Amino acid sequence: MGFYQSVYEAVKRIPEGKVATYGQIAFLTGRPRAARIVGFALHVNPFPGKVPCHRVVNRDGRLASSFAFGGEEVQRAMLLKEGVRFTESGFVDMDKCGWDGNEL
């Protein structure tokens, strides 16, 4: 069991209608500076239905450059379906949908 496993556990804690940044996940795993590892962890092991990697975005609120499930458009559709709001620029509204990481 490596750091990746901890990442998946943290991502699964993200509630619907909310999104978290890679840095946020990294913080929950105990490695606030390991945001890059978080991204790569989801990239190499995107468990469909188990780890909602579509709820994980970068600090800009923008979706990942390479989404494992198909593409940014697919990710955006799933987030909209869950109730996540988007800005005119096509970014996630972090102000309302930004997960504190400690609400639950």
Next chain:
DNA sequence: ATGCTGACCGAGC
């Protein structure tokens, strides 16, 4: 152990 890589983040120009 060393070096390279990577879905990042923050600061600087």
Next chain:
DNA sequence: CGCTCGGCCAGCA
């Protein structure tokens, strides 16, 4: 406001 650079940390050859 947009791009570039360095730092950070885990996994792999």
